[in-house]
Amino acid sequence: MAILKHIASKNADYGEAQRYLMFQYNEDTMKPILDENGRLIPREEYYLDGINCDPFTFDMECMELNAQYRKNQRFDEIKSHHYILSFDPKDVTENDLTGERAQQLGLEYARKNFPGHQALVCTHTDGNNKSGNIHVHIVINSLRKYDVERQGFMERPCDSRAGYKHHLTKDYLLYLKQDVMDLCHREQLHQVDLLSPAEKKITDREYHARRRGQKKMDSLNQKMIADGVTPRKTKFETQKDFLRNAIEEAAASVRTQEDFQKILAEKYGISFKVSRGRFSYLHPDRQKFITGRNLGSHYEKDYLLSQWEKNARQEQLRHPDPESPADTSRNTISDELPDFVFIKSDLRLVVDLQLCAKAQQSAAYARKVKLSNLQQMAKTVAYIQEYGYDTEEDLESAWKEAKGQTADMRKALRSTEGKLKQVNEQIHYTGQYLANKSVYRQFVSSRNKKKFRQEHQAELALYEAARKFLKEQSGGGKLPSMKLLKAEKEKLVALKNSQQEAYHNLRDYEKELNTVRTNMETFLGKSHGRQEPEWEASRS
Incomplete structure (x- = not known):
């Protein structure tokens, strides 16, 4: 699986990149390894080429170009961009990947995607930490040396002109990842989807922290074993590892967010919060929350919700609940709701280039739309x-x-909302009726009713209005009690919430199917006017 890594450097010493590519470095400290005479030790095997420069004078040529255009002179400017194209170790044995072949692929990739730039392309065959994976380093000067023909991935006119800097955007990086995938598919090398979020997001910083921690733990454990003590832990885990393991264990058994939060707090001491629709976790030894996005896609809201739904369905299959006739509110809700679970996909409508004004004006944007x-x-x-x-x-x-x-x-949701509105009105007027009932009793028992009414005209008016409304609602029968009305309101609120969730799921499902059929008709070349969904038509 080839992966692409990008590092932006503000180091003005371009020679540092040359030395790293040609000589051995300690991967933990990122310092060069010296021999007994204090000299740099060359790498055992590497392949080095230059594009638009001599690889051994890359540093001097970059500084001359920077001085010519008076760019990259400030300390806070990005001086170079370092791309690392790392291949799967299995490609060496299964797909005959060699250092020479990887170097040629790296040169092809650099010439295609970084035209006009001075670039070093170097292939290492040892891999990080002697893992054996072949990887290609591409180091480019951030300043472009030559004018080139404008390509589809260039978003600005100046991105093809000399004297302007390399402009890496999110879309450009996605294009570079897609090109890596296409390259590996063409060469029949192992490859994963680089465009999808990682299930476990391991940053370079966390990777090295894990290595340093494991090395330190191994050293301490060896001393303990030498003293006759059995170590309790042999595998080091970072704070993010601790959070991932805790979340996985908690999510595997719970069915609701409340249970999930409770287990994290009681068993692991992890605080959990939801902010703007995102899940975040606080390690017991930290002061700042870590979002699920920083841990990986399996620790975000969408995945965990689907996991809890799956747990609930499995639990229901293992232990089906007997129907309880006494629980009328539950029966009412389940009878009126469809047995439907919908997980929204990321499907979108295809864009008609003939109707897209921006695509007509920009060839680059048109290629992106295609x-x-x-x-x-x-x-x-x-x-x-x-x-x-x-x-x-x-x-x-x-x-x-x-x-x-x-x-x-x-329709069912609107009916429930109408019933809930009626119950709320009944509760309102029942409260008004009870609040002024004592005043009305005093009025009935008073000797001078005219004077009493003048003194309590507002209270009596409220009482009589409430009594009239409640009698009309009850059809002249017995007036409902406040307790019954509140119980009915609770049932209707629960039913409304369930119906709203079901309605949103069904609406999204209908919209998704409409997107699929529209895309297929466009793909088959049929004339199709987009049919406006009913929920959108009802707004107009």
Whole structure:
């Protein structure tokens, strides 16, 4: 699996990069390893080439170019960009990857994606920590040396002109990762999806902290073993490792967010919070929360919610709950809600280039839209295959069924909201009725009713209005008690919340199916006017 790593450097000493590529360095301290005479030790095997420069005078040529354009003179400017293209160790034995072949791939990649820049391309075959994975270092001067033909990935006109700096954006980095994947697929090398978030996000800083901690722990354990003491721990874990392990263990058994938070706090001493829809965790020895995004995609909200839903379904299959006729509120809610669980995908509509004004004006943006359209079409086809829609009629039928279910659920939700409104009015007028009932009794028993009414006109008016409303609602029968009304309100609120969740799921499902059918009709070249979803039409 080839991966791409980027490092932006503000170090004005370009020779430091040359020395790192050609000589041995301590990966823990990042300092050169010297022999007994204090001289640098060359690496055992490396392949070094220069693009638009001599590899052995790279530092001098970069400084001359910087002086020519008066760029990279301040300490806070990025002087160089370091890209590392690392291949899977299995490629050496299974796919005949050698240092020479990797060097040629690195040169091809650098010439294609960093045209006009002075670049060092160096391949190491030893791998980090003697792991054996072949990797290619590409170090470029941040300042462009030559004018080049503008490419599709260049977002600004100046990105192709000499004297301007390398401009790395999020979209550009995604393009570079995609090109790495395409390169590996073409060469039949092992590859993973670099565009999807990592399940466990291990940063370079955490990786080296783990290595240093493990090395220190091994040293202490050896001393303990020599003293006849058995070490309690043999594997070092960082604070993030501790959080990941705790979250995995807690999420594997719980079904709700409350249980998850309780286990983290009681068993591991981890504080949990939700801020702006994001999960965050506080290690017992830290003062600052760590977001789930920094831990990996398996520790974020979407994945954990799906895990809890899965646990709940499995628990229900193992221990089905007997139907309880006494629990009328539960029966009412379950009867009115469909048995439906929906996990939203990232499908989007393809863009019609003929109707996109920005694509008409910019060829680079048009190419970006074409690439995005291809990705969306691939996702659409995968979606159809995954859910078994064999024909267009099956897809159309599923969409119409989802549309009908959404409309029915919306009607049920509106009906529940109407009932809840009536109950709230009854509670309001019942409270008004009870609050002024004693005044009315005094009025009935008073001898001078005219005078009493004049003195308590407001209270009597409120009482009579409330009594009139409640009698109309009860049809002349017995007035409901406040206790019954509040119990009815609780049932309706629970039903409304459940119906709202079901409605949003059904609405998203209908929208997703509409996206799939629209994309397929576009892909098949059929004229299709986008059908406005019913929930959007109802707003207008």
